[in-house]
Amino acid sequence: MATIRLGDKAPDFTADSSVGTINFYDYLGDGWGILFSHPADFTPVCTTELGTAAKFKDEFDKRNVKMLALSVDGASSHNEWIKDINEVQNTTVNFPIIADENKKVSDLYDMIHPNADNNLTVRSVFIIAPDKTVKLIITYPASTGRNFYELLRVIDSLQLTAYHKVATPANWKQGESVVVSPAISTEDAKEMFKKGVEEVKPYLRMTPDPTA
Ligand code: BEZ
Numbered sequence: 442m443a444t445i446r447l448g449d450k451a452p453d454f455t456a457d458s459s460v461g462t463i464n465f466y467d468y469l470g471d472g473w474g475i476l477f478s479h480p481a482d483f484t485p486v487c488t489t490e491l492g493t494a495a496k497f498k499d500e501f502d503k504r505n506v507k508m509l510a511l512s513v514d515g516a517s518s519h520n521e522w523i524k525d526i527n528e529v530q531n532t533t534v535n536f537p538i539i540a541d542e543n544k545k546v547s548d549l550y551d552m553i554h555p556n557a558d559n560n561l562t563v564r565s566v567f568i569i570a571p572d573k574t575v576k577l578i579i580t581y582p583a584s585t586g587r588n589f590y591e592l593l594r595v596i597d598s599l600q601l602t603a604y605h606k607v608a609t610p611a612n613w614k615q616g617e618s619v620v621v622s623p624a625i626s627t628e629d630a631k632e633m634f635k636k637g638v639e640e641v642k643p644y645l646r647m648t649p650d651p652t653a
Contacts (some may be wrong), residue, residue, distance in 0.1 A: 492530020511539035621646035
């Protein structure tokens with residue numbers, strides 16, 4: 442098991458899932474991906490997370506992001522659990538859940554942190570760009586459910602900064618002003634960003650969201 446860091450190629454794998462065998466790269470195609478792990482089936486926080494993820498699928502689709510969950514139980518267990526999730530969360534789970542009984546994918550992505558728990562995964566999140574590089578890693582403990590608004594927010598930032606020479610400030614949300622990349626001079630920035638550039642400090646230049 443190798444540590445995965447930002448900028449690394451996301452390891453490919455083929456694994457069983459709630460919808461049959463899945464090859465990760467084939468599943469992602471040429472879009473973005475989010476891979477997120479759950480400690481175990483039939484657990485309360487995971488039940489709320491997967492229901493929430495299902496309700497957010499339209500938002501991930503809009504951003505061309507394919508969702509893939511993982512838990513270290515088997516496919517038949519996943520499918521029984523999905524019935525509960527659909528019932529109690531009033532939704533339909535609409536993305537696959539990897540059945541990682543042999544912990545192959547969990548090990549590949551370093552999702553088991555033995556000092557937290559020897560057998561269950563933590564709540565890992567990996568966001569993967571179309572070129573299959575890892576763009577974001579977040580690790581939550583089992584006791585803390587994820588904030589899916591934050592995951593969408595960070596995807597908006599990743600996609601904006603992938604295609605424009607900007608960075609996003611603290612608490613930024615789509616449509617708000619962004620920071621001009623430090624690599625660009627203010628003079629060049631004024632040419633590049635026709636909506637205007639405000640030089641707050643020579644190293645802090647703001648411009649309206651170029652996509653808004
Ligand atoms: C849960 O998903 O509710 C959970 C799983 C493992 C430990 C604690 C909570």
